Amino acid sequence: MANINEIGNMIEEDNKWIKFESGETKVLQFNPSLAPERVEGEYQGRKSTRYEFQVTDLSTNQGKLWTVSKTVASMLRDYFQEEYYTLKIKRNGTGLDTKYQIMPAQKSVDDHGGEE
16 A cells, blocks of 8 residues: 555656645745746637746645636735735635635745745
8 A cells, every 4th residue: 555655646746736636725835036927728618828836835845836827826916915925725616616715824025935
């Protein structure tokens, strides 16, 4: 059984994108000096613009990418304007019914992830 768990851990480590299950909470650190990239794509047959952030998943200390909707990117921007770069994020729901609860985990005081 340990080998099966190890395989799952290795796959997660090799994945460069953050994935949330419904009900899952993660603490992510955003680097304020790195702007998100605009990603054009298609979702359910419609063109969509999403935003890809480089983050550090603090549970693993691994750098990952998190691609979000315009709505979530706007929520993140509001926290960044208040200099919150380490955020506790919880996903609720799936598909089009997905909602994210975002709250500060701690307040950063410099551009290098320093904390108060």
